Amino acid sequence: MDRVYSNLEHYGNTSAASIPIALAEAADAGCFRPGDTLGLIGFGGGLTWGAAIVEWTGSGTARP
Numbered sequence: 001m002d003r004v005y006s007n008l009e010h011y012g013n014t015s016a017a018s019i020p021i022a023l024a025e026a027a028d029a030g031c032f033r034p035g036d037t038l039g040l041i042g043f044g045g046g047l048t049w050g051a052a053i054v055e056w057t058g059s060g061t062a063r064p
C-alpha cells in the first residue's frame with residue numbers, strides 16, 4: 001500500500017471523477033515527480049473498469 005494512492009474511504013466511488021480527484025490529491029501530497037510512471041485504474045458499476053499507464057510530466061503539485 002505504500003505505492004498505491006487511494007481515496008475511496010473518503011469519497012466512495014465518484015465515477016468519472018475518481019481518477020482526477022485522486023491524481024490531484026496525490027500530486028499535492030508530493031507522491032510523485034516528473035518522469036515517474038503512474039498506473040491509473042478505475043472501476044464502475046456493471047463490472048466496468050479502465051486502466052492506463054502514463055508518465056507524469058507535470059510538476060510535483062497539481063496546482064501552482
